[in-house]
Amino acid sequence: MSHAREHQRDRRPTWKPGKRAVGSGAPARPDEGRGAASATTALVHSPAAALRGVPALVVSGVAFLALVGGAGIAWLPMLAVGPALAAATSRPWGVVRIGFLAVALGAVLGSRGEEPGRDQAIVLSALVAVTLASSLASALRGRHERVLADVRSVAEAAQHALLQPVPATVGQFEVAVRYSAAAAEARIGGDLYALVPTPYGVRLIVGDVRGKGLPAVSTAALVLGVFREAAYDEPDLLDVVARIERSLARNLGRDDFVTAVVAGYPDAGRMEVVNCGHAPPLLVRGTDVMAVDPTHPAPPLGLSALTGETPSLQVLPFADGDQLLLYTDGVTEARNHSREFYPLIEGVARHVSDEPSRTVAALHDELLAHVGGRLHDDAALLLLRKPAMACSTPAAESGLRPTG
Known part of the structure; x- marks a missing residue:
């Protein structure tokens, strides 16, 4: 372990996945994900809702200019801007109402001029045609929005199945998790985490899949499924890692791999850590923050057979x-913006507290401020704290009993 004061810059992982996973608007906090779809939909529609009155204002403004300008029907073609803009903000019937208003005002204003009736009829016909086309565009837009909402709801369900919400207390630990996807439209990506109480104490994993898109999500689901199963079955933490390795060897491509840290708390006062090419965990003891560098660096999961x-x-x-x-x-x-990495160790030292949720929230906010508000890669933080409490064995505290 290396002390924080000896690190002017956070250590970077030995093995770099080199990925840009599908990421979005996954909820920043997984335990708040159930309302993410409705919240995201509200954010998507709020700009349109704010602009719904603009088409009527545009039509009224054009009519006013035509009335006071005395230019006959010269201004009237601009009335088509109203229904065209309404196609982006209103439903089809709303577009028809704006179009009807435009045609009515055009007919009234055209009758006040001295232009031939043929010219007026052409302008009014153009307004009707634009209104009908805009109504069709509005209907298609609404259909696409409904399809997108369905896709988002499916993605949210997939996220809850893959990255299950972690409670604030697991066994004898206080826990906080924050996951942020890179793109606001996506829910899941190649970053993974899980924390489960087992007969052998609390065990957890945090990992990063090489690649992007659905293949990365599929690999993350595979790793988490094997981990959750092996964590209950295998008394030895290294055997848990070996189970994951064997499964990946059967299912991954030659160039695919997963960096991960697997940890467990089998006995009071003892934490076990297995680092497979991942960024070193940070041990916080009082006000000291130390990077837990692996004593014997190991390759990422899926590459041990090659090395x-x-x-x-x-x-x-x-x-x-x-x-x-x-x-x-x-x-x-x-x-x-200066291409400087986020100094995680210094950030933890600034924001560490006895409440993991507060610490993680402060780190997440500072991380977003560091990058200017938008991440370019998925980011996951998992912090667990061992509070002072009277308890016997980890198995008893987790509510489970060793079998066999």
Whole structure:
């Protein structure tokens, strides 16, 4: 482990996934995800709702200019702007109402001029044609919005199945999780995390899949499924990692891999960590923040057969009040406008508190401010804290009993 004061810059992962996972508007906090679809839909429609009165104002403004300008029907073709703009803000019947208003005003104003009736009829016919075309465009837009809403709801359900919400307390630990996707339109990507109580203590994983799109999501789902199953079955944490490795070896392509940190708390005062090419976790002890660098670096999951190296188990003393932060490279590789990386260790030292949720929220807000409001890669933060409490064994505290 290296002390925070010796690090002027956060260490970057030994193995770089080099991905841009599908990411979006996944809710910033997974435990708040149930309302994400309605919130996102509201955000999408709020600009349109604010502009719904603009088409009527445009039509009225054009009519006023034609009335006071005394230019006959010269201004009247501009009335078509009203129904054309309404196609982007209103439903078809709203477009028809704006079009009817435009045609009525055009007929009244045209009758006040001295232009031939043929010219007036051409202008009014053009207004009717634009209104009908705009109504069709509005109907198509509404259909696309409904399809998009359905897709978003499916994506939200997939996120809850893949990245299950983590409660504020798991076993004897206080926990906080924050996941931010790179794009506001997406829900899930290649970053993964899970934390489960098992007969062998609380176990957790944070990882990063190489690649992007649906293949990355599929690999993340595979890793999480194997982890949740093996975490209950295998007494040894290294055997949990080996199960994941074997599954990936059967299912991944030659160039695919997953960086991950798998940790477990089998006994009081002892934390086990297995780092597979991932960014080093941060151990917070009081006001000190230390990077838990692996003693024997191991390749990412899915590549051990190519390198011949196997992961090693690292044991850390973990007392009451200690905290462990796991994260993905979307945090440490986030750059500001000066192309400087986000200094995570310094950020943790600034914002550490006895409430993991408050610490993680402050880190997330500072991260967004560092990049100017929008991330260019998925970013996950998982912080757990061991509060002082009277308890016997990890198995008893998690409510489970070892079998066999």
